[in-house]
Amino acid sequence: MTEVTLGLVAERFKALGEPARLRILQALCDGERCVGELEEGTGLNQANLSRHLQVLTATGLVKRRKEGQFVHYSHADSQVMRLCEVMCGRLKN
Amino acid sequence: MTEVTLGLVAERFKALGEPARLRILQALCDGERCVGELEEGTGLNQANLSRHLQVLTATGLVKRRKEGQFVHYSHADSQVMRLCEVMCGRLKN
């Protein structure tokens, strides 16, 4: 694994290393949600939520789809939650 | 997923979210290594390495085995590198 790749992997793990962002990913498990819905679903305020969503999209963990004045967010791929499951599984040990 | 579990998962992801620690985990892929060997294998200096090893053991990602004046570190379980592999796989998209 090259130094660059290593940095990219770390960047993505770091994005997952924040309870607020895991809560967002969890809220997206049932499908696409707009920011307002995520505000309710996660308890985060609008500005904070927007920041975390930026991190998650920048690292390719969630997708962004703009529709009128709404922006819909969703999981970028199925692997994302797979990672969380594996990590949860590890906790039992 | 409870709030506590979520915190624990985040803590572990955060531990992986640092290039230096990924380098350590990579160096441990071939088996147990003592701190001095890891110093060579990773290019980190002794104090810094020791700190990172503390994070990795505290989060249950590596195991610590003391033998005389040497301390041997190794992967805590096979799932750890599995997580890295999955994350690497994601990078290709």
Next chain:
DNA sequence: TGAGTATATTACTATGTACTCATATAAAAC
């Protein structure tokens, strides 16, 4: 056009943490 709504961004504060140097602890060898 003007008011209202949804989301993003700016500026700021507070906290966390990676890194380093120096020192402490612990075990081995003499």
Next chain:
DNA sequence: GTTTTATATGAGTACATAGTAATATACTCA
């Protein structure tokens, strides 16, 4: 016991980032 070697830790600095309030942008609708 003293010295040497292996690892851990205390203290300090620099930097990153989470959170927040206020404001900006983008869109919709009357």
